[in-house]
Amino acid sequence: MGAKRNRTSQQLIHVLSFDPDLKTSPVITSAVKVASNEDLLIEILLHVPVKTPMGFKSVSKQWFSLITSPRFARRRNPLPSASALFFITFSCRSNPEYQFIPLDTSDDCRTPFRTLDFVHDPLGSGISVLQSCNGLMLCASYRARIFNRRYYVYNPTTKQFSILPQIKRKNLKYVSGMNLAFDPVKSPYYKVVCVRRSETEGKPFQIEIYSSENCIILERFCSLVEGFRPSSYWNDEPYTLYFKVEEEILEQLLMPMKHVNADELDGEEEMVEFREQVATYLVESEGHWHLIEVYSDSTCLFNVYEMALDYSGWFLKYEVDLSAISDVFTEIITNDRYGYTFNILSLVRRGKEENGSFLVLEIPCGKIVRYNFADRSVVKLWEDPVVHKFYYDDGLKYVNALPYMESTACV
Structure with a gap:
């Protein structure tokens, strides 16, 4: 048509x-x-x-x-929201296969692809998706060494793709992460940020930024804030670091305080044991960041925090009670009658958030369910027909689910 x-x-x-x-x-x-x-x-x-x-x-x-103007993008889709989630069905040595799950049970979501074959990867191992951002996907050579890996930006709606410049080997110790930053409301262009460990003394981290606007790579060196370490979340003022792509600066962000005071824990061993029980999920939806921390697998109660738009801190957004899920799907309760087994896949804001926002969770026996914040209702979105393969002892795959939405953006 x-x-x-x-x-x-x-x-x-x-x-x-x-x-x-x-x-x-x-x-x-x-x-x-x-x-x-x-x-x-x-x-x-x-x-x-x-x-x-x-x-x-x-x-x-x-x-x-x-x-292609931001004006049209804002009118066309002012608040991009995922219509489906997708994840690798299983690990193998060849091109991975993906499973798509519509987020609305009434939708007949067309599967845009099962495997990625938009280009022949020269390494011969196929292509996998690393990240999905507002309709665009950051892809890479599957199971390839970091020095040889090819990176691509792909639009599954238009079938267009772009091959990114290879990462330079000079002073490269290892790559900490590759991230795609794209906001069609602000700009039709995207950026890819590579954070890597540098061997140059006094400059521990190097950030390389590729911009689709001019197809050039900018290099920035960032030293860690003095006194920062991963375990600093246990200090009186816990924080993390975040990189502002537009301003190209690294800043601190205070994190929500934990419900349990580290001073109340009896010794280092108990502190380590408690830390290992904490599952942290950082999820973005419609331009809002949310933080979810589940402090124990024996509870069905936890909080969801939302980041202020000016990055000044977090505030409590939702209080979650998963007992509603256990009433319908008893398999979420472990054999000890008190523990709950689940994996949070995503948080989705939809329409009027007080009525439309929900969590997507993986529960045992190969089921993925949707939990509505407003009325605590629960609906099954998908069930794996082959539940005896590729599962851990607790019945979960622990899949890394990515959001999918249609986009007309150029790559």
Whole structure:
């Protein structure tokens, strides 16, 4: 349909260029007025399927500029929200396969891919997804050494991809992480941030930033804040570090205080034991960051915190009681009758957040369920037909689920 409409638009322009008599036709005159009125054109394009505007980009430079502009992105999808989650079904030596799970039981979510074959990776091991960000995916060579790995940015909606420059080996000790930063509301361009350990004395971390706007790599050295260490979360003022991509600076962020005071724990061994029982989940949805900490596998009660928009700190957003899930799916309760076994996959904000926001959890016996914050209702989203493979002793796969949403962004 999109290709057909694209051809029709091009034919219309062709006719207008070579047959001046038709320009006086009321129908043609109206069409020309619509095509030249950006505000009216945007209103029309907002009501067509997400893929249709992709064919219209080639109509003219004006249409291309309009469809790829942040203004259109803000109107088209002001608060990007995931329509599905996906994860690798199992690990193997070849191209991994992915399972897609719609987040709304009434939706018939089309699976965009099972395996990634948009390009032939020269290493021959296939391609896997490292991160999903507002419709774009950061991909890499599967099971390849860090020095040889190829990185790609892929749009599964448009099937477009871009090959990123390879990481330089100079002064490289190891790569701590590769992250994709893309906000279509602010800019049509994306950035890829590589954090790596440097061998240069006095400059422990190097941050490389690739920008799709000018296709260049910027290098920044960042020293750790004095006194910071991973276990500093146990100090009186626990904090973590975060990198502001737009300003290209590293800053501190205070974390929510734990419910248990470290001074109340009896010795270092008990502190270590308690720390090992804490499961921490950091989840982003619709531009908001949330922190979830489950302090013990014997409780069904925990809190969800949300980060302030100015990054000044956290505030309590939701109080979760998973007993509603145990009433429907008793397998979440372990054999000791008190413990709860689950893995938090995602937190999704949807529409009016007091009614539409929910958690997605993995529970034993190969089930993935949706827990609504407002009424504590629970719905099964998916069940693995083969529950006896690739599971741990507690019945969980501990999958790393990524959000999926459609996007018309260029890569």
